[in-house]
Structure formats: C-alpha cells, structure tokens
Amino acid sequence: MDMITARGLRKVYGSGTAQVQALRGADLDIAAGSFTAIIGRSGSGKTTLLHILGGLERPTAGSVAVCG
Numbered sequence: 001m002d003m004i005t006a007r008g009l010r011k012v013y014g015s016g017t018a019q020v021q022a023l024r025g026a027d028l029d030i031a032a033g034s035f036t037a038i039i040g041r042s043g044s045g046k047t048t049l050l051h052i053l054g055g056l057e058r059p060t061a062g063s064v065a066v067c068g
Ligand SMILES: Nc1ncnc2c1ncn2[C@@H]1O[C@H](COP(=O)(O)OP(=O)(O)OP(=O)(O)O)[C@@H](O)[C@H]1O
Pocket: 013, 014, 020, 021, 022, 040, 041, 042, 043, 044, 045, 046, 047, 048, 049
C-alpha cells in the first residue's frame, strides 16, 4: 500500500524574468514502511518537494495524497 502518492507536482516561484520552475511534473509513490532517499544536485527541488509532501507549501499544480 502506498503511504504517499504525488502526481504531476509543479512549483513555480516568482514571475516574469525572475520565475523559477522548481518542480516540473514530479510523480512519486512511497510505500508504507519503506525508506526513500531524495537525491539531486543543489537547486534541483528536493526541499521544495519535501515541503509540498509535508503540507508546508502548496504546489502550483498537481496533487498529494497521504494515506489516501
Ligand atoms: N522561496 C523561494 N523563492 C524563490 N525561489 C525559490 C524558493 N525556494 C526555492 N527556490 C528555488 O527553487 C529551486 C529549487 O530549490 P530547492 O531549495 O527546492 O532545491 P534543493 O534541491 O533543496 O537544493 P539544496 O540541495 O541546495 O538544498 C532553486 O532554483 C531555488 O533557488
């Protein structure tokens, strides 16, 4: 069973020439009882992803389900 399901996560910060696309359509499934590591270079969106999964930030688009 999946504990966390994310679909089509997009996050855009700022606007115009200062616009940053931090997430561009991230899909993720994390099974209950599993351990998952998020790796990537600096600025690739790891913290943004975790903030959205934890409900600290809203995605620009997409959805997150925790325990359904
Ligand atoms: N509050 C914010 N306002 C504007 N841009 C932001 C904001 N938070 C993050 N960003 C930008 O979004 C992109 C992703 O940043 P994020 O912090 O999610 O990356 P990261 O993978 O956690 O990086 P690091 O490994 O350095 O912690 C970067 O280009 C960053 O500059």
